[in-house]
Amino acid sequence: MKTMRAQVLTEPYHFELKEVPVPEITDDEVLIKIKYCGICGSDWGSYTGKYADEVACIPLTTGHEFFGTIEELGKNSQGLKVGDRVAVDICKPCGTCYHCRIGEPLLCTDFKQIGIHLDGRFAEYVKVPWKNVYIVPDSVSDEKAAFVEPLTACLNASKKMQCQIGRSVVVIGAGLGIMHAQLAKLRGAAPVIVIDANADRLAMAKEICADYTINVKETDPIEEVMRLTNGVGADFVLEAVGSSKTYEQAFQMVRKGGKVEAFGICSDDDYASLAPVEFVLSEKKVGGSTAGIGYDWGDALTLLEYERVDPMPLISMIVPLEELEVALNEIRKNPKLIKVLVSPQVTERTILYKE
Template identity: 40%
Template sequence: MTTMRAAVLTAPKRFELRDVPLPEIGPEDVLVKVTRTGICGTDIHIFNGHYAADRLPLVPGHEFCGTIAERGANVRHLDIGTRVVVDINIGCGACFWCRRNEVLNCAEVTQVGIGRDGAFADYVAVPARLAIPVTADIADDVLVLTEPVACVVRAARKAGVTFGQSVVIFGAGPIGNLHVQMMRLVGAAPIIVADLSAERCRMALEAGADAAVSDPAELKETVRRMTDGRGADLVIESVGSKKLYEQAFDLTRRGGHVAFFGITPPGETLPVDILRTVLEEGSLKGSVAGMGEDMHDALTLLSHGRFRIGDFTKASYPLERIQQAFETLADRPQDLKTQIAVAA
């Protein structure tokens, strides 16, 4: 076999299913036969031409699982047929940032499905050191959620959330819902969600939020009422809206924190009240992708059923219908995750 199927994004909003050469692997790499790939918010940004447009044509797809189909000559710790998930963040492995598990700051970083071809294809080649063997009896439609869960694991870790801290989460889509569940796991309370979709707000309440607000005019009063007038300890922006980032600071208590998570278009900036930030000892922290131990922790949490994932596993399309899957996403708010079933 020398070729494989791949969904190539040739231009914004246009996938073409093509036969392409099978990826070549080096002595330290493995070839993964893809079974499932999830559609991520970042994939939607790429599809719409808002992100990574300069890298087209591209095979997107970075939330995936599969089995080892081939291994490089120097790979000994992974056997053919081993089920794996993959840390998609490929750094040099030796620099200051890679040693600190801050791989996205590595000067040589690239990401599977974003900076190089990814998993909307039959096979994907990755460094063997980033393939994580799966030993638990866990279904593919759950396993494929490891990467997005790793993202919220890292966000919680970076924010340093502790028991009883109040949290506001902007966005009740797939990643917002996972933020709700992560905050509940680490003991945050109350958890308040804001989203324009009443359906998504309902799902957030089912996931563990203490309040969900679909009317923007009611949000500030709700936050003040539920935090004894102080404002939230932490506000997580998971939508990628400059307006919501600005609002986040207004909802945060003195000494509170804003978590920058949602991706905005390049070059967008915010005015920051420097004196207020200094005097109130406020802070902000960015976080976007799970990596390293975040992936292992996410896999452990999923393996032990710590997340409600029913609404993440209902929608599945074959690779041949990937264009339809992307085009209908906005019409299916009840489907928190759409998955592409690559292998039968």
């Protein structure tokens, strides 16, 4: 029996590096050899036991932002070959519930995601349905390919926000929020405003895509947004932090008739206070977006192939698989870290951010 190294979450706040069997694939699956797997903000929630549905899946090998190569093919797979560089749609809706049948698979009543509810990619290998596999263009680097999954989540939010050309967009949060701001600029939004408390991240946002940045340590973000929008408020506000406080701020800085796009995930017991009268008299709107699915992967790869977005400034560090738990905690303490890639194929960490 072949074995592999895997970081197994055995209980909240504890990963254990284990030798486990290499997954055996069915005729409808492929085996992927992992090159990189990014650490997502939601991985911290999984690690700390923040999400009850994920705690129920422990023990589990987490990790869902990955890139790798095909190691083995199931006999029913088509259009793929061993050695292909690939990204994979992590979503596995049931396909038969009410939501799936009406075209809302992300709301599936038995929704599962690889690396969140099913064993994932903080390991040497993972098995996936062949129909979920997307070939990565040769011009897209391995590091950029590891960013496909978070880019799909941003794409889903951008599509659902439906920003119109020439309209103002505020993004609260300058982590993955920088990617949201890039997409808003691609859609012709003006101005694009990014809010955060981290001066280094705000400087990066300004260099890459933001017309204005607001440091909440220096000024009231609501007042500043109102000033920058001539007292009207923003047409669209995307919350990418996951805090009741910032959701409340988003609702206060969006204009009458504007829309708040909910992206940041709060804990189950975190509630925001919103005035219902604003929904009626000001016709303010709120929408949610949970993840990318299906051809969001194809769209993301196209944007990377034609260099419409560049995730490289967001990739801060690459670490060996053995350092996963250390890196998870470092991200919470080091403000320079945005995206960290974990690799079972490296033995030493590589620092990509400016010291």
